[in-house]
Structure formats: C-alpha cells, structure tokens
Amino acid sequence: MIMEEKHTYRVAGFRFEVRGPMPASSNLDPFLSAPEEEGEGELLFTLEMVPALPLLPVTPVYTTEDGPGFPEIAIGKYPDGAFRFCVRALPGLPVSGEMKVSPDFRCAQLHLTSQGDRHFALNNALMLLFAFASAHKGLLEMHSSVVMNGGKGYLFLGKSGTGKSTHSSLWLKHIPGTELLNDDNPILRLMPDGTARVYGSPWSGKTPCYKAQDVPVGAVVRIQQAPFNRITRLPVLQAYASLMASASGFRPFRELADGWHRTLEALAASVPCYTLECLPDEAAATLCHNTVTNG
Template structure:
C-alpha cells in the first residue's frame, strides 16, 4: 500500500500521521486542518492509520485489562497492557469482536490505529485516539493536555476547570458576554507548555462539542476550578490544594508510573508559576467579573 505522511503542529510539538495515499485527510480529520504544517522539526508523536480488512493482532488472554471506564465511549471502551504495548479498544458493532483499536508503545510515541469497518461519518474515534496518544507523549516535552474551557484577551489566557456539568463552557460564555476583548480559544482540551521562564496555553484540535479549533496561544494567567454555589466567592489555592484542584483535569495514564510521575512534577512546577483559584459561583455576570478581577489584580 502506498502511504503518505501529514504533519501537524500542536502546542509547538509535531505530530506525524501516516495513512494511505488515496485517503482524504481533510475529510478524515477536519478539526486538524488549522494545525497542518510542512515538516518543521523533530516528530515527537507518530500515528499510523490502517484502513484495511487485516486486523491488528490483539490477544486479550495475554494482556491485562487496566480500565473499562470512559465518559465518551461508555461500556464500548477498554484499555489493556501487554508486554510490549498499550491497547485502546472501542467496540463499533453489535458484534462484540469488532473494535476500533490503537496499539501504542509504552511512551505513546509510536501508535497504530486500526479503523476496522470504517465509516467516514464516524471518524471521531480517530481524533480521540490521537488525543489519547498526544496527551501521554506530550508529557515528555513538558506539555499537559487539560480538560478545561479557555478564553483569551490580547495578552493572556484563562482556563476554567471542573467536573462535567459544572459549567465551564457557561462561565466562558459569561466572560465573552460581559468582558470586552475576550474570545474563546478552546472549549474542552487545550494544551499547557511549562517552560523555564513562561507558561503558555494553546488551542488544540480537540474542543469537545464546540467547534473551536484555533491554532493560537497565550501566556497563561490563571487556572480556576469551578464549583456551583448559591453565591459567588473566589479563593486562591496554594501547594497541596492547588495540586488537587488541577490533577483530576489533567490527562495521564495512571498505570504508567513514569508518565504519571512526570505529570505530577509538571503540575508542581506549574502551580509555582501560575495563579490557581477555586470559584464557587452562580452562572451570572458578577461571577465572571469577580473571576476576571482576581486573576488580573496584580497587573
């Protein structure tokens, strides 16, 4: 099979995708198009898409089931480990033997996605597989993929975290409606790079239900964990409290001690350089203004 390589720059890190020459990547991954580049630098993550009737060989008897819990895929999802690889499986048919699969090296730098009986209208699984691979491999480049909604002004980025249903997108919308000069950067999974003298937040191809695929970045001014309340109150979070505020929203394989330890160390570095706060709030303009004022009070 004749193949081609396509490159994407995500958070100033390069992702290489290898796929069949006749495959239309614009149709397959439209959310990636704003990030497409010519080859620029060292590739940190390689993902090969296999669209054929030849299955990837996966033996459940020789692997360990690590997880069968997924908010996105429900009971169709399983995650396994064998001696050489991690395996991510999503059942796509009533036939329980049929799965979309991703086989990943233990550092997630090399990944092969098997598309199974591929349907172009159901290609979101490929983007999701790539997100899983990127989130793990990027950690080795001091980059964290974090579940949050992010708004920006001309100078900074502001990230809102919380459990599903807490109101992250609603709070972003309140900033857009009530604070001049604010725009949305990403509404689900932005990336944060921790540099020695700067923290930068980036838009990514993964923005949940909101089609906001913006290839842009800002210095990160603050991270705010939201909690619904019958009042508005913002409180700075330090040390252990700040770590616990961020950790549940960050993507890392808990069963890989090396990657998970890297994540924790990156968060410790992050909270030493960027404001972290908890906002107990109503879904109103006052909450947005209070949050904005707190994050910018030292300017």
C-alpha cells in the same frame, strides 16, 4: 512511484504525523504544517492507518470507568510489550477503533472498524497518543474551557456540567476583548524558562473551536456552583490537586504519571490558581475577571 500519504500536524510546539488514508477531519486542518514547516518542533509520534491489527494474545491492563455518557477505553498488552487500545464511543457500543502502540508511545498503528464513528476513533487515538508521548515534555491535556483576554489565557476547570463553558460564555458576553481559545481540551505547557502557556488544540468537545494559537497563562480557575459569588486563591497543595483533577492521563502508567507529576508540581507553584463558587451570572464573570487580572 507511489507516494506515501502523510499529514504532519503541529500542536503546542510539537509535531505528529498521520500516514495512510484517514477520514476527513476539519478540526485538524488549522494545525496542518506547511511543507516548509514540517521540520519545526520535536516529532512526538507517528500514527499509521492500517486495515487490520495482528491477531495476537493480549493481557488486559486497564479499562476506563467514567460512567454513562463517556467513551470507554480498554487497554491491553501484547507479548512484545506493545499496548493495544480499544475505543468505544460509549460503554456497550461496538469498538470504533483499535490501536497498537509501541512501549515508548512514539509509533502506533490504528485500525478503524466499520461499526463505529471513524472520526471519533481517529481523534481519540490522537488525543491518547499526544498525552502519552508528551508526558515527559512538560505538556498536559486539560479538561477545561479557556478564554483569552488582555494577551493572557484563563482556564476554567470543573467536573462535567458544573459550568465551565457557561462561565466562558459569560466572559465572552460581558468582558470586552474576550475570545474563546478552546472549550474542552486545551494544552497547558510548562516552558523551559518555567513560565506557562496555554495552546489551542484540534479537540474542543461539542464546541467547534480549533485555533492554532497560544498565550501566556493568566490564571486557572475551578468552577463550583453556589447560590453566591466568591473567589478564593488556592495555596500550592490545593492548586496541585485542582490541576491534577482536570489533567488527562492514566495513572496506572507509573512512568508517565511521574512525568505528569513533575509538570503539575511546577505549574501549581508558579500559576495563580483559584476556586470560584458562583452563580451563572454577569456578576460572577466580573468578579472573576477583576480578581485574576489584578493578581
């Protein structure tokens, strides 16, 4: 009897499965479920590794346009309503992975091509599936660097290059008791009781920080470069806009966008959000820490 190769992972309290031979991915190892834990948490999706996808006509739906230096994802639709995702590490490069996804985003098949980075393709497929399958579960994949201090998590937001990781490193250097949770893609979760928690994930950008840990959210801070240090608490509407700008998701999927909107709306009303205009110095980290930890 041939046993099916299956790996079950648990992220932010939810499970997903990968079936079939997959590239070695050490970033996933901390999230691997032990056999006795495999039934814990709701199963979000199942991804099957396949040697090829069906040759069927596809209608283009959406292509990301994040610009040079960012991956490109082209989304199409099969006649049966399923979606096809084609992932390139950079615009103009060969497709490294193509995936067929059921209309409810709970079942998918992934073909890794021989021309691209297989590890990159697998992890991008998992990130996409996790974001889509959890859209109505109170989960958000955030583009953020997050530190833990005093039993709480502090998320630093901002456009690429504005200093999110730099500010985290300043906390690590100058604020005692600080630990990095994730440096690029933590999971922000609205809990059933209305509180918010932030979770480490298998995806952390260029910094290998893959921790299966979680803490209550202390604050969310948007970083803006400035020739001075100043921190401002945001009202709810501006907090919503700040959170939305850093939440992963494809707005053309209206039914998913509605789920993300409800989560963002609740988080903006309950989580302290700030803008920190700052220099990359110790004083900025001290100002931020003293403000967000004192409410």
